[in-house]
Amino acid sequence: xxASKCRQLxxxxxxxxxxxxxxxxxxxxxxxxxxxxAWHEWGKADAxxxxxxxxAEINEAVTxxxxxxxFDGRVxxxxxxxxxxxxxxxxxxxxxxxxxxxxxxx
Numbered sequence: 131x132x133a134s135k136c137r138q139l140x141x142x143x144x145x146x147x148x149x150x151x152x153x154x155x156x157x158x159x160x161x162x163x164x165x166x167x168a169w170h171e172w173g174k175a176d177a178x179x180x181x182x183x184x185x186a187e188i189n190e191a192v193t194x195x196x197x198x199x200x201f202d203g204r205v206x207x208x209x210x211x212x213x214x215x216x217x218x219x220x221x222x223x224x225x226x227x228x229x230x231x232x233x234x235x236x
Contacts, residue, residue: 131155192218 133148136155195214199205205213
């Protein structure tokens with residue numbers, strides 16, 4: 131932004147020199163850059179948190195479904211977990227996500 135545009139934005143009562151206005155403008159650009167970078171980092175952290183929360187929800191659903199299959203269906207633990215991951219996978223997750231720890235510690 132030009133010094134004359136900055137002067138126009140500051141209004142008729144502005145008593146700053148062109149050099150002072152350019153310095154102020156450059157400092158504001160620097161501040162804006164810092165704010166935008168912080169906003170991007172915040173967004174990345176939020177996305178990671180959301181992914182972690184999603185993995186926790188999926189793992190909880192797998193654990194619950196597998197426990198029901200094991201108890202009610204008399205299916206072994208590993209098979210119940212495999213089936214549960216497959217079932218959950220049909221609802222948006224592959225069921226083979228390596229980031230999901232085994233629900234039964236294997």
